Amino acid sequence: MQLPNTLTTPAFLQKLQWVLDPVGFMENAAQQYPEIFTAEVVGFGNTVVFVHHPATIQEILTDDRKKFAALGGVNKILHPFLGSYSLILLDGNQHKRQRQLVTPSFHGERMQAYGQLISNLTEKVFSQLPIGEPFIARNVTQEISLQVILQAVFGLHEGERFQKLKHLLTLLLDLFKSPLTSSLFFFSFLQKDFGAWSPWGKFLRDRQKIDELLYAEIAERRAKPDSERIDILSLLISARDEAGQAMTDQELRDQLMTLILAGYETTATAIAWALYWIHYLPQVREKLLQELDTLGQFPDPMKIFQLPYLTAVCNETLRIYPIVMFSFPRIVQEPCELLGHPLETGTVLLASIYLTHQREDLYPQPKQFKPERFLKQQFSPYEFMPFGGGVRRCMGEALAQFEMKLVLATILSRYQLTLVDRRPEKPQRRGFALAPANGVKMVITGQRVNQKSLENIATTSAL
Numbered sequence: 001m002q003l004p005n006t007l008t009t010p011a012f013l014q015k016l017q018w019v020l021d022p023v024g025f026m027e028n029a030a031q032q033y034p035e036i037f038t039a040e041v042v043g044f045g046n047t048v049v050f051v052h053h054p055a056t057i058q059e060i061l062t063d064d065r066k067k068f069a070a071l072g073g074v075n076k077i078l079h080p081f082l083g084s085y086s087l088i089l090l091d092g093n094q095h096k097r098q099r100q101l102v103t104p105s106f107h108g109e110r111m112q113a114y115g116q117l118i119s120n121l122t123e124k125v126f127s128q129l130p131i132g133e134p135f136i137a138r139n140v141t142q143e144i145s146l147q148v149i150l151q152a153v154f155g156l157h158e159g160e161r162f163q164k165l166k167h168l169l170t171l172l173l174d175l176f177k178s179p180l181t182s183s184l185f186f187f188s189f190l191q192k193d194f195g196a197w198s199p200w201g202k203f204l205r206d207r208q209k210i211d212e213l214l215y216a217e218i219a220e221r222r223a224k225p226d227s228e229r230i231d232i233l234s235l236l237i238s239a240r241d242e243a244g245q246a247m248t249d250q251e252l253r254d255q256l257m258t259l260i261l262a263g264y265e266t267t268a269t270a271i272a273w274a275l276y277w278i279h280y281l282p283q284v285r286e287k288l289l290q291e292l293d294t295l296g297q298f299p300d301p302m303k304i305f306q307l308p309y310l311t312a313v314c315n316e317t318l319r320i321y322p323i324v325m326f327s328f329p330r331i332v333q334e335p336c337e338l339l340g341h342p343l344e345t346g347t348v349l350l351a352s353i354y355l356t357h358q359r360e361d362l363y364p365q366p367k368q369f370k371p372e373r374f375l376k377q378q379f380s381p382y383e384f385m386p387f388g389g390g391v392r393r394c395m396g397e398a399l400a401q402f403e404m405k406l407v408l409a410t411i412l413s414r415y416q417l418t419l420v421d422r423r424p425e426k427p428q429r430r431g432f433a434l435a436p437a438n439g440v441k442m443v444i445t446g447q448r449v450n451q452k453s454l455e456n457i458a459t460t461s462a463l
Helices: 011-020 022-032 054-062 071-082 090-108 108-113 115-127 135-151 162-174 179-186 200-225 232-239 248-281 284-291 302-305 308-320 353-357 397-414 451-462
Strands: 036-039 047-051 330-332 337-339 339-345 348-351 417-418 427-430 434-437 440-448
Touching: 011 022, 011 036, 022 036, 022 330, 022 353, 054 337, 054 348, 071 200, 071 232, 090 397, 108 115, 108 397, 108 440, 115 135, 115 248, 115 302, 115 397, 115 434, 135 162, 135 232, 135 248, 135 397, 162 200, 162 248, 162 440, 200 248, 232 248, 232 417, 232 427, 248 308, 248 397, 248 417, 302 397, 308 397, 397 451, 434 440
Parallel strands: 047 348
Antiparallel strands: 036 047, 330 348, 337 339, 417 440, 427 434
């Protein structure tokens, strides 16, 4: 089968570079073939056609189930972590049922209920950091994001189960901390259990302990239902499909693990990137602080969410190094043509979010961080797509954006920070995400007071 613009590098070297340096891999390929190319990568059945032409991406994502289908089976690489009933791995009616059960938990009004919780958790974590001592921002945002997951999603607060889950989830997700450790998920021959001392053996044992804690929590919730609870686990337990059926315990467990992978790693990484750019470019920080100060000392979370420049900063953060590098894979269902190239049934397509976000024709000077682009122009869902697109668009998008904005607003409004190292951060694979290679090393230099509040106090005193 003749595939479009096939890379000539030996297949094993392509796969190795894809795991170790995905940004370099995609950029080198795009220099040769600016719109579409075929590569050998691990995770999606080897041979994959990458597309980074917005109109073509639109055609692929809007013709779902006809010429192109989003089949969860292509994502089998995630099965050891997520389980058989994860939304990411399901197809057809099973996927539709699970999505209908999960979606109501992420409606806008639900998000509002978590606003104060997110702000309080951010303040709690940051208040424990000593002034003047360097810290790794990504570790701190990871702590915040994990606590948001445990409290807003799982409904767990302080207690033995809370502490155990927090510890075990941190250990489990540490497998994603570098390209080398991430390779456990990309190369199946590394998935051998040689005991608790071996990487894969440790992963399996940590996963088993987490499962025991999750199933115990689910059993307790079923035994003692509480209609007043608003955490996502409680909402999922009470959800019913069109036939009046609830989720099974395994379905609940798998959706919880999906929310951890999709919401914990990604959001923590996005916030760390934002802190880096905001403090790497002083003019961005000053403009953002001026906007935040207009809301007063105790702003409404929804007012924060609606701030235009904060939104632009978050969007530009998600553009320049999108946390997820590509959209949900699609499978060609019938012979067709894309950009003048014939494709046969069974071809795997990946819409490259990273390469689309780096297009010079869409984003002039794409390597530069310019939030103003999002104030001057409205981009289509196929030009700016940090949460994927089509029927497989990320359901947690609203919560992720809400959390990102509230965490940043809380930190910037209350603390003065600076970068310890002014050398540019580079993107590095962390599991399935693009994270800052050095984690963004920062230091708190002092507390910050809302300048508008100070002006009001001074005016009142003068009177």
